[in-house]
Amino acid sequence: MTWPTLDYEDRAWVSTIDPGHLSVYERLRTSRPYRAAVVPRIADEAVRVGPAATEISEAATQDVVRFDEQMAALPVPMPAVLLRTESASSSQIEHLTTNTRNLAMASIGIDSKQNAELVAANVRAMTLAFEAGAQRVDAASLLAVHRALLGGSEPDVAGRWRTEQVWIGSHAAYPHGADFIPPHHERVPDAIDDLVTFAGRTDLPPLVQAAIAHAQFETIHPFTDGNGRTGRVLLQSLLRHRGLVRHATTPVSAGLLRDPDRYFRALTAYREGDVDDIVHQVAQAAMTAAANGRELAAHITEIRTRWREQITARSNSSAWALSDALFAQPVVTAEHVSRTLGLSDRGARNTIDVLVRDGVLTPATSAKRMQYWQAPEVLTAMDEFARRAGRRR
Numbered sequence: 001m002t003w004p005t006l007d008y009e010d011r012a013w014v015s016t017i018d019p020g021h022l023s024v025y026e027r028l029r030t031s032r033p034y035r036a037a038v039v040p041r042i043a044d045e046a047v048r049v050g051p052a053a054t055e056i057s058e059a060a061t062q063d064v065v066r067f068d069e070q071m072a073a074l075p076v077p078m079p080a081v082l083l084r085t086e087s088a089s090s091s092q093i094e095h096l097t098t099n100t101r102n103l104a105m106a107s108i109g110i111d112s113k114q115n116a117e118l119v120a121a122n123v124r125a126m127t128l129a130f131e132a133g134a135q136r137v138d139a140a141s142l143l144a145v146h147r148a149l150l151g152g153s154e155p156d157v158a159g160r161w162r163t164e165q166v167w168i169g170s171h172a173a174y175p176h177g178a179d180f181i182p183p184h185h186e187r188v189p190d191a192i193d194d195l196v197t198f199a200g201r202t203d204l205p206p207l208v209q210a211a212i213a214h215a216q217f218e219t220i221h222p223f224t225d226g227n228g229r230t231g232r233v234l235l236q237s238l239l240r241h242r243g244l245v246r247h248a249t250t251p252v253s254a255g256l257l258r259d260p261d262r263y264f265r266a267l268t269a270y271r272e273g274d275v276d277d278i279v280h281q282v283a284q285a286a287m288t289a290a291a292n293g294r295e296l297a298a299h300i301t302e303i304r305t306r307w308r309e310q311i312t313a314r315s316n317s318s319a320w321a322l323s324d325a326l327f328a329q330p331v332v333t334a335e336h337v338s339r340t341l342g343l344s345d346r347g348a349r350n351t352i353d354v355l356v357r358d359g360v361l362t363p364a365t366s367a368k369r370m371q372y373w374q375a376p377e378v379l380t381a382m383d384e385f386a387r388r389a390g391r392r393r
Contacts, residue, residue, distance in 0.1 A: 002048070004040030005273040006219070011036045011165070011184055017173050026174075034175045036165065036184045037271070039219050043197035047204055047212065053276040053283070057207050060283035064207070064239070064250050067290040072247035076300050079248040080328035082293055083130060085382065087122040089389055090232045090253035091115075093260050100382040101364075101374060104331035110372055118153060122229055125149040129237045130249060137199045137237050139192050142222075145233050149226050161188045162224045180271070182221035191220045199238055206242035208275075210235045211282035215270040232256075235282070254292055254389035255285025289389070296385040300327055303377045311358045318343060319354040326355075330378035331364065333371065 010033035019027055049057065071078040088103060098106075102116035107123060125148040129141065147159030162185050169179030183191060199213050214235040221227050232253050239245045256263045263285075266277040304324070313319040318341050325340055326332070338348035352373055355361040361373040 003270070003273045003275045004042065004045060006040065006271050007038040008035045009038050009184070010034070013174060013176070015174060026171075029176050030174045032176070034165075034178075034181060036175075036181045037219070038187065039183055039191050039216065041194045042212070042216055043194045043201075045198075047208065047275070049208055049279055050276045053208075053279045056287075057205060057211075057279055057283040060286045061205065061207050061244065063287050063290050064244055067250055067293060068245045068247050070294070071297060074297055074301060076297070076304050076324065077328045078293075078297055078300070081296070081300065081382070082251055083126055083249045084123055084328075085293070085296070085385055085389075086232075086236065086249045086251035086253050087126045088119055088386065089251055089257045090126075090229050091119045091122050092386075092390075093232075093253060093257055093263075094228050100379045100386070101331060104329060104374070104379070105372070107329065108331065108333060108336045110331070110333070110370065121149050121152055125229070126233055126236065126249070129233045130240055137234070137241050138196050139189075141237070142192070142230065142234065145237075146223055146226055146230050149229055149233075154225060157224045161185070161192070161222050164224065166221055166224055168221075180268075182219065188220060188222045192222055195220065199234075199241075202242075206239060206244040207283060207286065208279050209242065210238035210244075211279045212270075212275055213238055214282070215267055215275075215278045218267055219271055250286055251289040251293060251389075252282060252285045253289075254385070255288035256281065257389050258285075258288060292385060292388050295388070296381060299381040299384070300378070303327075303381065307358075307360055310360065311355070313354050313358075317354065318347065318351045319358075322351050322355060323360055326360070326375040326378055330375040330382070332361075332373055 013030055013034050015030050022030070071082065084103070088098065096115050096118050098116040098119050103119050106116040106120035125145045128148050129145050143159045150158035164185055165175055165181070167175040167178035167181045170177045175181050195213060195216050198216070199209070201209065214231050217231040217234050218227060223230065235252060236249055239250070263281050266281040269277040307323050311319055311323060321341055322337060329336070332352070334345055334348045334352060337343065337352060338345055341348070341351070343351065352361060356363065356373065361375055364372050364374045
């Protein structure tokens with residue numbers, strides 16, 4: 001349905017490139033102004049969604065509420081598992097891929113691949129947002145999420161609104177001819193304030209509001225990097241803030257990942273005045289993700305039931321607590337177990353030995369300096385979730 005479209009303004013471009021490195025055409029092109037978007041104010045805008053988008057968003061809302069309740073009722077820590085799957089899927093949309101094992105290693109400080117470190121940062125950002133989301137969604141919380149996301153990899157820009165022009169597509173050195181040129185950085189703070197006001201409304205269906213807020217955030221593009229991942233955290237924060245989810249993360253990004261090109265086209269359509277497509281995409285993604293999440297939960301519950309028969313420890317043994325903790329963190333060190341369960345180093349190692357003996361954990365390295373163990377069945381279950389969520393197009 002009709003939605004305010006972007007306006008545009010001319011902005012002068014000051015090139016930092018030696019003119020000798022540009023062609024005659026490029027020198028002429030960059031001597032002219034470029035056209036930057038000016039986002040409309042949406043804080044008090046009436047939201048009218050078409051019948052088809054309304055129908056699927058209402059169905060998705062009911063499904064997400066059921067999913068949240070189902071996950072909270074399980075004897076395994078599904079909220080932690082789902083938060084990790086959402087973070088990994090959101091990162092994969094940006095072509096930051098890793099497997100469950102490497103992500104689990106990075107999460108407890110074991111040297112891992114760079115992508116795993118970046119995805120682990122996304123898990124921390126998502127955790128921060130989920131904890132704060134019930135109380136507030138504001139500029140400070142968005143900056144905090146971005147700081148958690150990029151503080152380790154890009155500390156100079158982490159947690160700061162951008163102070164330069166950015167663009168999508170075209171030449172890396174100048175914005176002229178880009179596919180999309182977000183607002184000039186001088187406009188970012190006011191645009192974010194308007195978005196935060198929109199996010200604070202209570203007169204809109206939560207899923208519709210979250211989808212629109214996400215699209216508006218991506219249009220503002222307030223950071224030099226990490227906009228997509230931060231924007232999808234915002235979507236989750238709003239679902240939490242509005243009470244649609246109370247216990248677990250519905251891994252919407254896992255649904256969007258099935259056809260990211262269509263997701264990106266929906267963002268483009270939003271900028272052209274159509275909210276229906278992004279609402280439809282988010283709603284469909286939520287239902288797809290809930291179905292995948294239920295399959296993962298069934299698989300993990302089966303593993304837990306089997307472990308309860310395999311483990312031969314005493315009823316008061318810390319091995320039982322560790323076995324449940326492995327669903328949230330399927331790679332462990334003695335130090336991690338000691339810290340998590342409040343055990344001595346010797347006690348932690350004894351607990352690990354019990355689960356190795358009973359076939360729950362396997363040693364992942366023989367190195368004395370940094371020993372760690374993994375739960376292969378949990379790693380397989382989560383990797384299978386990722387494969388089901390993987391790109392279809």
